[in-house]
Amino acid sequence: MLHTPGIMRAKKAPTADLTVLERLRTAGLRPTRQRLALAKLLFAQGHRHVTAEGLFNEAKEHRVDVSLATVYNALHDFTEKALLREISIDSSRSYFDTNVGDHYHFYFEQSGRLQDIPAERIALANLPEPPDGVVARVDVIIRVKD
Amino acid sequence: MLHTPGIMRAKKAPTADLTVLERLRTAGLRPTRQRLALAKLLFAQGHRHVTAEGLFNEAKEHRVDVSLATVYNALHDFTEKALLREISIDSSRSYFDTNVGDHYHFYFEQSGRLQDIPAERIALANLPEPPDGVVARVDVIIRVKD
DNA sequence: ACCTTAATTTATAATGATTCTAAACTGCTT
DNA sequence: AAGCAGTTTAGAATCATTATAAATTAAGGT
Known part of the structure; x- marks a missing residue:
């Protein structure tokens, strides 16, 4: 079974990755291995709310080798x-929201979980x-x- | 010029102090020297927004001898x-507002200052x-x- | 492909606000 | 006046975050 290592290596990643790469470039951020991996985790699925620590742990679970400092930097x-x-x-920690459009939030005090509220749901x-x-x-937090 | 130390010492503080003392008692808080002094600083004038560090410094300026831990406790x-x-x-610090009624806030990012917005000003x-x-x-921060 | 350079990553130390500790003190009731 | 639970306190400890400075790497030109 023949194969072409050079081409294999050069083969492009799936669409999602390309999109992420383009997003980084468009934003003017150099698409490094670490930023690509983190961006993939962040933007792969629907909107998310993460903490630095949370994303760092998620990266570890996915065998993505990044330092905590890099997570903060990214x-x-x-x-x-x-x-x-x-x-x-x-005051104890910061959340980062992948939804950058106009919207508000529910904050569940027990669990510390956040949930988006579409802008049109509040007048x-x-x-x-x-x-x-x-x-x-304008921030609105319920x-x-x- | 005669004076009566006992009576002087027992003499009641001005109205403001009494009010503060009553407020603490009513709230079920023992009116200690420290809590009275801090409450006086906080509630003497109109509504205020303070940080722990800020109140601590203000106490020092007024020769009120309290520890930082006590400021946090209070x-x-x-x-x-x-x-x-x-x-x-x-995420870097907490503010405490003497206005506990329904209202919202302007937050001036440069100065870090807060300003109340009466509830009726926002629909x-x-x-x-x-x-x-x-x-x-419901928190609204502009x-x-x- | 190879260089060069500036941007990025990283381990680690440092910071800064807040909380904890456990010993000393003090209102308040008896 | 005495005792005790509630408070205060200095100092240590914690926790999230930022800074440092050395090593690595992406990007562009040759």
Whole structure:
């Protein structure tokens, strides 16, 4: 059985990977092995809410060898490039949301879990103008005792 | 010039102090020297937003001798007894708000300052019900690039 | 393919806010 | 006045996050 190692090695990864690679490039981020692997974990399925520690553990489970520092770096780089959005729910840790569109959140205090609420599910009217400066974003968090 | 040390010592503090003492008692908190002093700083004037570190420094300026641990204890005790409300704006520190009524916030990212928005200034309609559990509270934070 | 360079990764140390500990102290009731 | 549960405290410990500085690697040019 003949095979062509060179071509095998050069063979392109499945579509999902390509997309991730393009996303990174488009964002102006060098698609390193680590960033690609983390981005794949983050963006493979639907929207997610992760913590640095959580993503780090997930990477380990998937035999993705990255340092915790790199997970932090990647999360911040992705956030800076609007691939992620950072959410402050409690002072003890930060969550990162793969949904960067306009939306709000349920926060379940017991479990520490977050759930998206589509923007159209809440009518926010009469938003006051800030005394000065410009509105960067409006966060709405419905805290639920579950 | 005669004076009566015993009576002087026993003399009641001004109204504000009495009120603070009553507030603590009513809340079921023992009115210790430290808690009284901190409560006075917190509730003397209008509504305020403080951090533990900030209140600690303010205490020092006023020659109120309390430890940082006590400031943390007091802030948490007050919050538990609904004399304060804790607000999570960013993951690096907690703010405590002396306004425990229904209201929202402007957050000025540059300065790290918070400003109250009265509840009636924002119309929040169609709030979705949580899938399970009960709504503990709804936070609205308007983040301002100033 | 090979170089060069700047960006990235990494182990590890450092930081900073907060919490814990366990010993000393103090309101409050008897 | 005495005793005790509730508080305070200095200092150590914790935890998430950031900084450091050396090693690695992606990208572009030759």
